[in-house]
Amino acid sequence: MKTLRLIMGDQLSRNISALHGIDPDHDLVLMTEVWDEATSVRHHQQKLVLVLSAMRHFAESLRNESIRVDYIYLDEKNNTGSFSGELKRAIKRHQVEKVIITEPGEWRVREIIEGFKTTPGLQVEIRDDNRFLCSxxxxxxxxxxxxxxxxxxxxxxxxxxxxxxxxxxxxxxxxxxxxxxxxxxxxxxxxxxPRKRFKLDAITVEVVNLVEKMFSHHFGDLESFGWAVTRAEALEALQDFIEHxxxxxxxxxxxxxxxxxxxxxxxxxxxxxxxxxxxxxxxxxxxxxxxxxxxxxxxxxxxxxxxxxxxxxxxxxxxxxMPAYKKTNYFAATRSLPSFYWSGDTELNCLRETIEVTSRNAYAHHIQRLMITGNFALLAGIEPSQVEEWYLIVYADAYDWVELPNTHSMALYADGGLLSSKPYAASGAYINRMSDYCSECVYNPRLKLGAGACPFNYLYWYFLIINEDRLRPNPRMGLPYRNLDRMSDEQKYMIKQQAEVFLAQIDSC
Ligand SMILES: Cc1cc2nc3c(=O)[nH]c(=O)nc-3n(C[C@H](O)[C@H](O)[C@H](O)COP(=O)(O)OP(=O)(O)OC[C@H]3O[C@@H](n4cnc5c(N)ncnc54)[C@H](O)[C@@H]3O)c2cc1C
Ligand code: SF4
The missing domain is CATH 1.25.40.80 (Serine Threonine Protein Phosphatase 5, Tetratricopeptide repeat)
Structure with a gap:
């Protein structure tokens, strides 16, 4: 039976289940660059280069094994721009009776793939993703x-x-x-x-040109692109990390x-x-x-x-x-994402540095994501879906299955505790202990209130005050609430005042 093996952009493994048992004489692989995916959010430019270049290199490596690959380029004239459209065209073009796919990583794409099953005369086999250690x-x-x-x-x-x-x-x-x-x-x-960086080859240069032409309005810089785009390079990066x-x-x-x-x-x-x-x-x-x-x-x-x-x-x-939990909003947070999450234009040095690095590299490490940009969004009560979209856009590793639980549950506690036993909320003291950001900041991490006080300090206490009914009963929040109880009513009033003035300022910028 003539079979089409559909490989999606994040399934670039030679041993992936969709390729198991491939018969090069009868089967062919479909890989397609689709507009709907490239623009599902305004992905960081480096992420687009990374994914498209890695896809093109992967297709080339399959062809080197004499596997037939039907590869649809993003700017091809007849590209319909969607998975379903491209699959329909390919089925017609190649007269295939069966499609084999590895389960997609994302709920939204899984729904699209499930939809193929209703195509008359077509068998659709969805296989487990064998790249995870736990199915x-x-x-x-x-x-x-x-x-x-x-x-x-x-x-x-x-x-x-x-x-x-x-x-x-x-x-x-x-x-x-x-x-x-x-x-x-x-x-x-x-x-x-130093981080291991890789030179751009002809394929990557071509993709860089495409992204510059079509996606220059997307977030992030392209200049410092140095990601691996092939398996051989990725193995080199791994070895470099293990040693250094x-x-x-x-x-x-x-x-x-x-x-x-x-x-x-x-x-x-x-x-x-x-x-x-x-x-x-x-x-x-x-x-x-x-x-x-x-x-x-x-x-x-x-x-x-x-x-x-x-x-x-x-x-x-x-x-x-998924999918219901994505809609939860435990703290009923409604604030809009401040514009400085895009520009980095803020006096809070820890935030500025983290956002600038993110723009430069499409990368920030875990503690920057959790305790700087995530912690601020939690304390400032930013609406979860806006924060989630930001994280999905700005990182080269961002895919819904991994970005969403990390942002929605770990950073924002928007699920009310399915993942963590308490929110990862911290004041400026934590950031001062774990970094040197505060030494270059206009704010003072040791001041809780008044002129020059670190905003993370009063926002932290404000967060505890306004969410008291939800958080005080949590046994793991005993210590922070005991500390809050030691404050006078006047201190609490001043914290609320200063936090609300600060939040009103970020609302207006
Ligand atoms: C708000 C927020 C959003 C995040 N979004 C993403 C995302 O979109 N994609 C993503 O891959 N990771 C995400 N993470 C998890 C983690 O921050 C990144 O995996 C990590 O920073 C990647 O850099 P690294 O390879 O240098 O990781 P290292 O610190 O060197 O860790 C090694 C590896 O462990 C895995 N890992 C570590 N922590 C996690 C975690 N919490 N969840 C899943 N894998 C983990 C990663 O594969 C990582 O490569 C997010 C974390 C937070 C707090
Ligand atoms: S003083 Fe506060 S705002 Fe400034 S870098 Fe330190 S933690 Fe961040």
């Missing part, structure tokens, strides 16, 4: 009967299943989690390795520093999410370095937790609660 069915089995789905328990279950860092049934070193030793602040003496970043990853995982954009982070999420790297091989490379003694346990454990814990958990969580 959707396995996640559902793990979650059955649990009152809350906490990542830590999922992670321990995954450690046992995979055997990574296990001594029989016991965790290596006697502890499951070394997070408490992963909070060191950077010192001046520490040398941070991983040994220090654990200690400095939460640290932030002006001018240091990647610190000891891997910057491999865009490759994992596109399929250029597979989580299992990343973990094996980490284990190899650990077993050779070149990486300490807190780094190996801390990094594995991100991959087999957080990443897999977030994906299972997404499919468990």
């Amino acid at each position: 959707q069915a396995e996640f559902t089995r793990w979650s059955a009967g649990r009152k809350t789905l906490r990542m830590e328990y999922f992670y321990r279950w995954m450690r046992r299943r995979t055997g990574f860092l296990m001594n029989g049934s016991e965790p290596e070193g006697g502890s499951w989690n070394y997070d408490s030793s992963n909070r060191r602040a950077l010192t001046k003496k520490l040398v941070i390795p 970043g991983l040994p220090w990853f654990g200690d400095y995982q939460d640290a932030m520093k002006s001018g240091e954009e990647f610190i000891f982070h891997a910057a491999i999420s865009p490759y994992l999410n596109l399929g250029l790297l597979i989580p299992g091989e990343v973990c094996s490379a980490v284990m190899q370095a650990y077993n050779q003694g070149s990486v300490p346990l807190n780094s190996a454990e801390g990094f594995l937790r991100q991959i087999i814990g957080w990443r897999e958990y977030i994906r299972g969580f997404y499919w468990m609660y």
Whole structure:
């Protein structure tokens, strides 16, 4: 039977289930650049270059194996601009009777694909995405009967299943989690390795020209583009991180520093999410370095937790609660996203630096995303869907399945606690402890109120005051509320006044 294998832009793995059993004599692969996807939000220009260039390179690598690839370019005259339109055209063009697809990562695209099943005379086979270590069915089995789905328990279950860092049934070193030793602040003496960057080849240059021509109004700079666009390059980036970043990853995982954009982070999420790297091989490379003694346990454990814990958990969580949970808004937040999230034009130095880095690299590391831009959006009561759209636009690794739970649930607590036991809300003291941003800021992180006080300080207390009915009953919020209770009514009144004046200012800019 003549079969079409549809490969989507984030499914660029040779071993992906949709390609299993491909018969080069009868089957062909369809890859299509579609306008609807390129413009579903105003993606960062670097993300567009990365995805389109990686797709074109992947198609070339399949052709080198003598696999027939029907590749539709974005600016092709007859391109209908949608998955359904392109699939219909391809079915007619090639007279195929069957389509094989790997399940898409995103709810919206899954709906489109499910719609193909009604095409008369066409068989549609949707296969599991074999690139995750935990399938959707396995996640559902793990979650059955649990009152809350906490990542830590999922992670321990995954450690046992995979055997990574296990001594029989016991965790290596006697502890499951070394997070408490992963909070060191950077010192001046520490040398941070430069990020591995890749030169643009002819294919990427062509895509850069296309993006400059068609998407120059989208967010972000293109000049500093240096992402890997092939599997070979992504493997090089991984190896570079294992040698130069991983040994220090654990200690400095939460640290932030002006001018240091990647610190000891891997910057491999865009490759994992596109399929250029597979989580299992990343973990094996980490284990190899650990077993050779070149990486300490807190780094190996801390990094594995991100991959087999957080990443897999977030994906299972997404499919468990979509689509209804996307609409939740626990704090009834309604403020519009301030314009400085796009321009970086703000006096709050931590925000300015994070937004500028994001524009330059289509990347910011986890603590910048969670504790700077995310924390501010939470404290300022910005409407969740606007924050989510921003995160989906600005990062090279952003796809709904991973961006949404991280933003909606982890950063904004908009689901009321399905993912976290309490909101990740913090004052300027936290940012001052974990970064050097405050030393260059017009505000003072030690001042709670009055002229020059750090806005994160009074916004933090304001957040606790206005959300008291929802948060005070939470046992994990006992300490902050005890501290609030120590304040006089006058202090609380002044906090409210200053916070409301500040928020009115950002509303008007
Ligand atoms: C508000 C917010 C939005 C986010 N949006 C995205 C997104 O759109 N896409 C995305 O891939 N990650 C997202 N994350 C998670 C995390 O910030 C990024 O995966 C990480 O910063 C990527 O950089 P890195 O490769 O240097 O990661 P490292 O810090 O080196 O971590 C290694 C890997 O672990 C995985 N990982 C770590 N934390 C998470 C997590 N919370 N969720 C899923 N995977 C994780 C990633 O694959 C990452 O590459 C978001 C986090 C927050 C707080
Ligand atoms: S003082 Fe406040 S606003 Fe300024 S950098 Fe520090 S935390 Fe950010």
